[in-house]
Amino acid sequence: MADYYTPGEVARRFGLSLDTLRYYEKEGLLTEVERAPSGHRRYRADDVELLDLVRCLRDTDMPIARLRAFAELVRDGDHTVPQRVEALETHDAQLTERIAELRRRQQTIRDKIDYYRGVLAERRTEKQKEEVS
Structure with a gap:
């Protein structure tokens, strides 16, 4: 498994547009996305794993506000x-x-x-x- 994924790779994997991916970032559904030295966004395996769950929850009609709250719980740690x-x-x-x-x-x-x-x-x-x- 690669250490990092480009936005295009992630978008293709989940059948998303780049705009939707950026929307998820803007709405706080993903952790702060890292930047490569070139300034390009790049996703870690943990980001991709969280996005997989976010997509599942969104596809089953979880509202964005609850998704955001869930993502915050994930970011806050195992406790x-x-x-x-x-x-x-x-x-x-x-x-x-x-x-x-x-x-x-x-x-x-x-x-x-x-x-x-x-x-x-x-x-x-x-x-x-x-x-x-």
Whole structure:
């Protein structure tokens, strides 16, 4: 594993634009990104690991403010592990509720699909009866 990653490498790895990567930095979701002697930004393996978790949490709808608070806990050190566990458990519970809600909505959609298929089948049957007459 490389010691440092360029912004382009990190952006490609996570399917992000460079603007999104800079936004995450600006919002305090990543540690202060180091600079190479040339002045170019470079990411350490720890930055990439944190970004992987940030993306996971963001993709599961954790708000930026809570992401920032979580990232601050990470930066504050290992003594914050209990608070991190609590934050992740809370998010997991909210995600479980959201998934259940999505499953209920999916069932409503599937019921409507079945209903409309029934309507279409009935129309075909009526049309076939008309053609026989």
